[in-house]
Amino acid sequence: MVAAVRRLKDNALSLMFLIMFVLSVCGQAVAGLLDYNDRQVAAGAEPVSLPDYVASSSFTVDVAENWQSEYLQFFLFIMMTVWLVQRGSPESKEPGEEGAESDEQQRVGRYAESSSPAWARAGGLRLWVLSNSLGLVMGAVFLLSWLAQSVAGQAAYNAGRLSDLRDPVSWSAYVTSPEFWNRSLQNWQSELLAVLSMVVLSIYLRQRGSPESKPVGAPHASTGVEG
Known part of the structure; x- marks a missing residue:
């Protein structure tokens, strides 16, 4: 329980934005559906369902x-x-x-630390991919x-x-x-x-x-x- 609460606190910022993102997309879908169907009816066409509108x-x-x-x-x-x-x-x-910046400033190659990502200690394409x-x-x-x-x-x-x-x-x-x-x-x-x-x-x-x-x-x- 304590570990779960700790994980929630450690990831609270991303979780909050994820929740707000999902709610805003859902709100956009509902509001967009109402607006779309209003225009459909005004044009003499049939309104559509929410799944049809989202697709x-x-x-x-x-x-x-x-x-x-x-x-x-x-x-x-x-x-x-x-x-x-x-x-x-x-x-x-x-x-x-x-x-x-230099390899030392970026802590890559021979300057990588024990906790650095594995590819930070590598060279060539892997280091380039991680770096960018x-x-x-x-x-x-x-x-x-x-x-x-x-x-x-x-x-x-x-x-x-x-x-x-x-x-x-x-x-x-x-x-x-x-x-x-x-x-x-x-x-x-x-x-x-x-x-x-x-x-x-x-x-x-x-x-x-x-x-x-x-x-x-x-x-x-x-x-x-x-x-």
């Missing part, structure tokens, strides 16, 4: 376009913070520390969700065109259309603004006890220091 291109494209913008944000932030710095931000390395695994996974999820958005978006877009008695378009025509890029860019701009706000506001503002903030009494110019 539809309309629901898939809405979910996928949000996922791809989120993972694009993380991918760009992870990769850019390797080489770019922002003085005073806890989200940045210190100026002058740009780059992938976070960016690779974030980038892969972005590309896969972008592909899912494009395929589901094409299906939803063509369904609307067919209901208007217009010819459907190909996948290549859809991903170069204003419809696709309007949906994509309206999500990208909000994610990029959120990252910009976090990087800049964390220079001057504080949140006591949060590792995303500098200590309350830290100078504004302190960089890479977390509370």
